[in-house]
Amino acid sequence: MAYPSTQTDDLKPYCEKLSVLPEGGVSFLMMENLRLPAGCQPAMCDALLCPVAKDGYPSRLYLSVQVASTYTRNWNCSNARIGERNWFAFSWRVDLPNPTLPQLLIAHLNGFAKEK
Amino acid sequence: MKAHIKMTGELHAAMLKDLTRRHPFARERVGFVFGRLCSLSDGGRLVLLTRYHSIPDDQYVKDHTVGARIGSTAMTWAMQAVYHGRLAREGIFHIHLHGHRGETGMSATDGREIPRLIPGFQSVGRDAGHGIIILSLDHGCGWVWVPESTEPAHVDCISVIGSPIGVFERRRTE
Amino acid sequence: MSKDRYSRQSFLGANSEELISRCTVGVPGLGGGGSHIVQQLAHIGFQRYVLYDYDVVEESNLNRLVGANLTDALAETPKLHLAKKMIYGLQPKASILGIPFKWQDKPEPLRECQIVLGCVDSYKTREELEIICRRYLMHYIDIGMDVHGKDKPVIGGQIIQSSPGGPCMRCMGFLTDEKLAAEAALYGNAGHRPQVIWPNGVLASTAVGLAVDLVTNWTGRSRTHAYLAYDGNEGTVRESLTLRNLAIKECPHFPLHEVGDPVLVEL
Numbered sequence: 001m002a003y004p005s006t007q008t009d010d011l012k013p014y015c016e017k018l019s020v021l022p023e024g025g026v027s028f029l030m031m032e033n034l035r036l037p038a039g040c041q042p043a044m045c046d047a048l049l050c051p052v053a054k055d056g057y058p059s060r061l062y063l064s065v066q067v068a069s070t071y072t073r074n075w076n077c078s079n080a081r082i083g084e085r086n087w088f089a090f091s092w093r094v095d096l097p098n099p100t101l102p103q104l105l106i107a108h109l110n111g112f113a114k115e116k
Numbered sequence: 117m118k119a120h121i122k123m124t125g126e127l128h129a130a131m132l133k134d135l136t137r138r139h140p141f142a143r144e145r146v147g148f149v150f151g152r153l154c155s156l157s158d159g160g161r162l163v164l165l166t167r168y169h170s171i172p173d174d175q176y177v178k179d180h181t182v183g184a185r186i187g188s189t190a191m192t193w194a195m196q197a198v199y200h201g202r203l204a205r206e207g208i209f210h211i212h213l214h215g216h217r218g219e220t221g222m223s224a225t226d227g228r229e230i231p232r233l234i235p236g237f238q239s240v241g242r243d244a245g246h247g248i249i250i251l252s253l254d255h256g257c258g259w260v261w262v263p264e265s266t267e268p269a270h271v272d273c274i275s276v277i278g279s280p281i282g283v284f285e286r287r288r289t290e
Numbered sequence: 291m292s293k294d295r296y297s298r299q300s301f302l303g304a305n306s307e308e309l310i311s312r313c314t315v316g317v318p319g320l321g322g323g324g325s326h327i328v329q330q331l332a333h334i335g336f337q338r339y340v341l342y343d344y345d346v347v348e349e350s351n352l353n354r355l356v357g358a359n360l361t362d363a364l365a366e367t368p369k370l371h372l373a374k375k376m377i378y379g380l381q382p383k384a385s386i387l388g389i390p391f392k393w394q395d396k397p398e399p400l401r402e403c404q405i406v407l408g409c410v411d412s413y414k415t416r417e418e419l420e421i422i423c424r425r426y427l428m429h430y431i432d433i434g435m436d437v438h439g440k441d442k443p444v445i446g447g448q449i450i451q452s453s454p455g456g457p458c459m460r461c462m463g464f465l466t467d468e469k470l471a472a473e474a475a476l477y478g479n480a481g482h483r484p485q486v487i488w489p490n491g492v493l494a495s496t497a498v499g500l501a502v503d504l505v506t507n508w509t510g511r512s513r514t515h516a517y518l519a520y521d522g523n524e525g526t527v528r529e530s531l532t533l534r535n536l537a538i539k540e541c542p543h544f545p546l547h548e549v550g551d552p553v554l555v556e557l
Contacts, residue, residue, distance in 0.1 A: 008557045019554035024421050025460070025543035030554055055414070056471030076474070081394045081418040083552040084425070120402065122427040124455045124546070152550030154426070157387075157398035164427055164549045204553045277427045277454055279514060280507035281404050283312040 001027040003051075007101040014105060015047070021083045026052060028082060029101070034063075037113040039070040048082060051104055055080075059094055061108035062087035069112040118160030119260045119269040121151070121249065125278010127165055132251065134170045135213035142176050144183035146212040148194050153205055153245035153262065161262055161269065163245055166206065169197070182225050184212065191233075198241040207244030208237050209258070213251045219287065220252040231268070234261050249274070256284045296335060302508045307335055313505050314338040316403035316428070318393040318419065320369040321345070322485045323409030323433050325356035326494030328373045332380040334502060339377060339386045340403055342393040343369040354487040394418065401426040405501050408432040409494075411483060413465060413473050420452050420459055424544040425551075429453045431500050433493040435520070437484035445489050445522025448530070449496040451504075454549070456514035458541045463532030464517060489522045496520075496527055 003020070008029070012018050015031035022028075034047040046064040054060050055077065066075050066088045073090035080087045092111035096103060127149075135145045147170050151163040175190040198208050210230050214220040222230075230248050237246040238261060247260040247268060258271035276282030296307050303309070315336055317324050320343035328341070346366040347358045355369070357376045370388045377384050389396050400406060406428050408419045416432055423430035435447035452458050459465040500516060503509050517530040 003557075005557070012557070017556060019556045021552055021554055022548060023552065024417070024424075053467055054470075056474035079392065079394050080414070081397075081421070083554075084397070084422075086394060124427065126455050154401065154551045155398065156401055157396075162401055162426065166547060166549055203555070204547075204550070275404050275427070277404060277429060279453070279504055279512040280309075281313060281429070281504050283309070283404065285312060 003027070003029070003101060010100070010102040011049075011105060014102075021048065023083055026050060026054065028062075030083070036067060037069070037109055040112050041068040046085075048087060049101070049105055049108070051101060057093055059099075059104055059108070060089055061092075061105070061111075062089045064088070067112065071112070071115055073111065117262075117269045118156060118158060119163070119258075119271045120156065120160065120273045120275065121163045121165065121258050121260075121271050122275045122277055123149075123165035125276055125280075125282075127168060128276045128278060128282070131168050131211060132213070132253070134168070135211070135251065136215065139176060139184070140173055141178055142184040144212050145171070146184045146186060146210060147171055148197070149209045149211045149249065150197070150201060150206050151209055151245065151247075153207060153260075161245065161260060163207075163209075163247070163258075163260055163271075165209070168211075169193075182229060183223075191236075195236065195240050198237050198244070198246075202241055202243065205241075205244045207241055207246040209247045209249050211249040211251065213253075215253065217253050217255070219255050219257070219284075220250055221257055222248075222250065226250065231259075234268075238263070247271075254282075257286060299334065302502065302506045306506045306508070309505050310335045310502070311337045313405065314340065314403045315501065316340040316342075316400045316406040317373075317409065318342040318400070318406070319409040319411075320373045321351070321409060321411075322354040322356075322487065322490045323435075323494050324407075325358070325369070325373065325376075326490055327407050327409060327433075327498055329356050329376055330494065330498040331501070332377040332384070334498070335381070337381055337384050339384065339388075340399045341370060341373055341386060341388045342391065342396075343373070344390050344392060345369050347372065350482075354485050354490055356487075397422055400428070403428050405429045405431065405504060407497055407501060410434075413469050416459065417465055417470065420465075421544075423452065424454055424458070425549055427454050427549060429501075429504055431497045432459070433490075433497045435485070435489045435493060435522070437522075443484075445486075445520075447489055447493050447520035447522065449493055449500065449516065449518040449520065449527070451500050451513060451516035453514055454544070455546060456541065457536060457538050458543050460543050461538045461541050462515065462517045462530070462536065464530075489520065492520060492522075492527065 016033040019030045021030045029049040031047045033044045048062040050060045075090045077089035094107040149168045151165045177185045177187040179185040249258040256274045259268035261268045274284040347362040349363045430452045432450040438444045519530040
């Protein structure tokens with residue numbers, strides 16, 4: 001699946017490198033060293049944005065480490081194997097009608113910055 | 117270093133079918149098959165063959181001293197294919213068939229002629245593995261040059277992941 | 291050792307013993323299903339194994355863990371040790387790479403296999419195993435069972451063969467987003483899945499039968515895929531109805547150009 005460059009260009013400022021990773025019929029967006037919101041430990045890590053429905057969520061943000069943040073999260077996905085790496089994700093449902101990729105990313109990052 | 121080549125049954129069948137076809141003047145047919153290099157757990161290498169290119173009849177050159185000789189058009193195509201495969205670290209393997217059953221190996225001519233192609237492939241596809249595969253009707257052997265190596269690794273096993281599975285192992289003579 | 295050892299399976303073909311001995315099989319998970327599978331593979335003559343399990347024998351396993359006894363439960367014998375003992379007892383020259391971790395933590399050894407027999411307990415793990423098998427060109431044979439309903443229990447299960455180039459578990463209608471979502475929603479609350487030995491035996495035996503056929507082609511069927519549904523109440527194993535409308539010639543989920551290590555396309 002090809003993503004519009006108008007949207008992917010707006011993802012680039014959030015990370016050091018942005019790539020597409022196709023696997024199992026899904027095109028993940030791989031963000032190397034994604035900058036996480038203030039209060040997160042570590043401050044940055046690799047991330048995979050899955051903009052399509054997966055594992056019961058309309059979209060999902062996977063992280064290379066389990067990130068500590070201001071709000072305690074339910075890390076209900078550990079060692080998900082994608083692209084020959086292991087990933088973590090916490091329970092955070094983003095229900096936006098037809099979001100752009102940057103909107104989606106911000107909504108997922110709000111999982112660290114907002115209580116609900 | 118351990119080296120293993122894998123291919124699907126479909127690819128193996130397609131290559132056998134093509135390589136057993138008669139050529140108007142060459143005694144053998146040759147082709148190029150592309151493969152991706154990955155690691156094995158003990159430092160070994162695995163090559164996963166992906167696609168086959170049959171060399172058109174008119175890209176052979178008449179040379180009665182060898183089983184088959186391909187011309188510059190075929191080589192140019194091969195180099196361009198290696199160039200385009202760099203992102204996927206896809207390397208190229210010269211492949212041909214010895215039309216007998218059982219284990220096979222490089223003839224003296226094979227050993228003299230084919231390895232000469234490898235440095236050129238390496239210069240274009242530096243991060244890929246390139247090499248040589250020789251099939252028999254029911255077996256096969258291979259050599260892989262991993263990136264930056266001047267000497268090949270002799271392939272220990274070629275697996276055909278089809279139905280049935282084929283496992284062509286090199287019998288160690290040392 | 292007598293030459294008669296494999297004489298009763300000579301119908302598998304003249305070279306079957308050699309073909310079987312050359313094949314490397316991976317078995318991630320040595321519990322109720324995996325222990326059956328390993329036992330049968332060893333009996334038949336498989337010599338090369340890549341095995342994964344990080345768990346130990348517990349009393350609750352004894353209703354189904356083939357090869358385990360009371361002492362193993364008391365001693366908390368690693369399941370991996372049990373499997374190796376079973377194999378070596380039948381095939382003393384076997385080559386076994388035993389990994390006491392989750393396969394996801396050390397996946398590289400699996401790449402050497404021609405066949406992987408998955409005996410795992412989640413749809414997610416099945417999906418991940420299939421992905422690695424497609425990436426590194428391995429036949430994947432999956433088994434699983436479940437029991438539904440409290441008042442009138444119904445035992446169901448599956449034996450699936452997913453092979454590179456052929457239809458995958460999604461194509462065959464087994465893996466669906468709905469199943470994965472429902473499983474994800476139960477995370478941490480799944481509880482213990484019902485498990486009993488005889489359905490495991492049926493599933494494991496059928497899986498081993500598929501594996502032997504892949505190696506020897508004794509049936510001449512040259513299967514590119516399989517989805518067999520087990521009805522534990524009726525005692526039947528039948529081709530799944532979802533295959534009747536399978537019109538897929540090339541799997542759209544795992545195109546062959548995506549084999550090998552992941553390729554990241556920078557944007």
